[in-house]
Amino acid sequence: MEFRRINSLPPYVFAEVNALKLEARRAGEDVVDLGFGNPDIESPPFVVEKLAEAAANPKNHRYSQSRGLPNLRKAVADRYERRFGVHLDPETEVINTIGAKEGLSHLLWTLLQPGDVALVPEPSYPIHIYAPVLAGAEVRRIPLLEGSEAWFEHMEQAFLDSWPRPRVILTSFPHNPTTVSVDLGFWERMVAFAKQHDTFIVHDFAYADVSFDGYRPPSLLEVDGAKDVAVELYTLTKGHSMAGWRVGFTVGNAEAVAALGKLKSYLDYGTFQPIQIASILALNEGDGYVAEVNEIYRTRRDTLVDGLNRAGWEIDKPRGTMFVWAPLPERHRHLGSLEFAKVLLREAKVAVSPGIGFGDTGEGFVRFALVENEERIRQAVRGIRRFLES
Numbered sequence: 588m589e590f591r592r593i594n595s596l597p598p599y600v601f602a603e604v605n606a607l608k609l610e611a612r613r614a615g616e617d618v619v620d621l622g623f624g625n626p627d628i629e630s631p632p633f634v635v636e637k638l639a640e641a642a643a644n645p646k647n648h649r650y651s652q653s654r655g656l657p658n659l660r661k662a663v664a665d666r667y668e669r670r671f672g673v674h675l676d677p678e679t680e681v682i683n684t685i686g687a688k689e690g691l692s693h694l695l696w697t698l699l700q701p702g703d704v705a706l707v708p709e710p711s712y713p714i715h716i717y718a719p720v721l722a723g724a725e726v727r728r729i730p731l732l733e734g735s736e737a738w739f740e741h742m743e744q745a746f747l748d749s750w751p752r753p754r755v756i757l758t759s760f761p762h763n764p765t766t767v768s769v770d771l772g773f774w775e776r777m778v779a780f781a782k783q784h785d786t787f788i789v790h791d792f793a794y795a796d797v798s799f800d801g802y803r804p805p806s807l808l809e810v811d812g813a814k815d816v817a818v819e820l821y822t823l824t825k826g827h828s829m830a831g832w833r834v835g836f837t838v839g840n841a842e843a844v845a846a847l848g849k850l851k852s853y854l855d856y857g858t859f860q861p862i863q864i865a866s867i868l869a870l871n872e873g874d875g876y877v878a879e880v881n882e883i884y885r886t887r888r889d890t891l892v893d894g895l896n897r898a899g900w901e902i903d904k905p906r907g908t909m910f911v912w913a914p915l916p917e918r919h920r921h922l923g924s925l926e927f928a929k930v931l932l933r934e935a936k937v938a939v940s941p942g943i944g945f946g947d948t949g950e951g952f953v954r955f956a957l958v959e960n961e962e963r964i965r966q967a968v969r970g971i972r973r974f975l976e977s
């Protein structure tokens with residue numbers, strides 16, 4: 588049978604490395620898995636407790652509000668005020684989504700249709716390409732490897748070269764997988780550009796709360812007037828380490844929030860109410876927990892990058908995200924990222940994501956996800972060092 592839409596989705600490149608990892612583990616090998624970006628840190632215990640309590644109450648077992656409970660939307664607005672100095676109206680400028688991914692995908696249904704164009708950074712987190720594709724739009728991939736300034740110029744050129752003019756510019760900083768991060772000046776330019784050219788910015792801010800060394804990722808909404816031309820996707824997945832809970836938000840432009848709300852009112856009944864109730868607590872009282880999570884990722888980052896640098900593999904330290912984006916060591920560049928990832932798995936017993944999985948411009952790199960503990964990361968460094976020295 589012929590299926591629609593999913594035919595445009597290519598086979599998942601990461602599946603190949605994943606299959607090899609499972610095979611090795613089945614054969615009894617101890618593989619350190621830094622491939623899939625699935626956070627391993629436990630969710631805040633006080634939030635888990637609240638979930639259990641709320642789950643025991645039958646009045647929370649019914650359909651909930653698709654847009655999110657009013658107090659949940661207020662908790663997001665309060666966190667934005669505290670963290671970014673951004674004022675959001677919980678009634679019109681905040682909606683709860685089933686993770687950032689669901690929010691992004693359905694938001695793009697309301698912004699794009701066949702014949703429309705979206706601009707997306709590449710290398711890309713796969714849904715950044717395929718959410719516009721599934722909405723029927725055409726995607727222009729804008730190279731990001733030379734950093735955000737060069738990306739802006741490429742984006743500007745691509746925008747002016749496109750007809751029809753792109754309706755959406757998708758962005759995400761700190762960026763997965765490249766870890767490129769930006770300062771507020773970047774967003775000032777972006778907002779001015781969107782206003783001048785009458786286009787819309789969708790900012791996936793999944794790593795809003797994961798940063799190091801004093802760097803604080805700015806919200807795009809800190810720019811005056813940004814709400815006229817933009818929304819931001821915020822999530823409890825990374826900073827609050829609540830990946831499986833599926834709690835995200837779309838905030839900013841009230842018309843876009845309303846459009847997404849209308850669509851979602853047909854599609855779902857929102858997140859299970861006990862999860863929403865516990866998430867209110869996470870947002871209101873989780874700032875200290877977020878700081879702890881950051882410290883854990885920073886220590887892992889330093890262990891990995893310092894260790895690999897000492898082993899002769901030169902890698903820069905990211906100032907945001909839970910990833911390390913590494914150019915292949917010179918001696919192994921000829922292998923390409925997929926082969927190199929397989930060799931690393933076989934010889935060093937470490938699973939990583941090959942850069943090619945994030946698009947052609949990701950070739951020549953691999954991505955480490957910092958999702959095993961420090962001891963295991965030390966083990967990974969030892970394995971890689973032995974392999975590099977062999």
Ligand SMILES: Cc1ncc(COP(=O)(O)O)c(C=O)c1O
Nearest residue numbers: 686687688712763793822824835
């Ligand atoms: C850039 C980016 N956006 C979104 C997500 C997923 O967020 P959520 O769990 O809120 O859907 C991830 C997770 O890896 C990500 O890297």
